[in-house]
Structure formats: structure tokens, C-alpha cells
Amino acid sequence: MSGATKRIHVVAGVIYGSSKQQVLIARRPEHLHQGGLWEFPGGKVVSGESPEQALKRELFEELAIEVNDCAPFLLTEHDYSDKLIELDVWAVHGFSGLPKGNEGQRVCWVEISALNDYQFPAANYAVLKKIIDASE
Secondary structure: OOOOOEEEEEEEEEEEOOOOOEEEEEEOOOOOOOOOOEEOOEEEOOOOOOHHHHHHHHHHHHHOOEEEEEEEEEEEEEEOOOEEEEEEEEEEEEEEOOOOOOOOOOEEEEEHHHHHHOOOOHHHHHHHHHHHHHHO
16 A cells, blocks of 8 residues: 555445344445445444444434344455445344435345346455355
């Protein structure tokens, strides 16, 4: 990583459906970095926030859900050359509300066995592997 590369701390939620065989994914808006690809919902951690606080805030803003049961899942990094993403992923096993794309993004429930049918940013590959391995 060069000295000019920006480091960004991001949280993401692997939101499990009631059967634990589905997860919620969202499509990144075209105008954003990695636009058009699918992702696990979340966003940047702001100064003074814990990762758990950031996750709850981001999922409320993006999906209109209130997280009430979550736990750390995976911490990974990915260097996109122009930015280094520190991806702090949480498993969300309980929430209230019905998830919807509050920011106009498409969201859908996907069987874990079908996750490889969707295109994700490279930073998500370690997350996908862990989800799939844990479901087998």
C-alpha cells in the first residue's frame, strides 16, 4: 500500500433469514465504487463510533431495520490500489422491521447455496467463503 492510499474502515452485516439458509444482499448503486456489484449491507465507521454502533446505524439508514442480535463474524482487509478497505463483518441473527432499500438500492434474500451466482466486490470473497463453509 502506498502512502497516498486511503484507509477506510467499513462495517457490513451478514443478515440471516429465519431459516438461517438465506442472507440479505444489496446491489451497489452504479455511481459508487464497485457500482452494480452485490454486497452485504453496511457502510463507513465514523469517528467515535464502535463497529457495532456503526453497523446498527448503517443498517437502520440503508434498510430500515433495527438490529437486536449481532456478533463479530470476520475482520479482513482488501487493497483496491486507490483505497485499502478494512472490512469489519458482523453476523446479524435478529432484527426488527422489514428490510427495504431505503437508498433506492435493490435488496434480496438469497439462498446461501446460490451466493456464488452473484458478483461481489473482491473485498467480499473471504466473507462469502466463510458464509458458505459455515453452512455446509
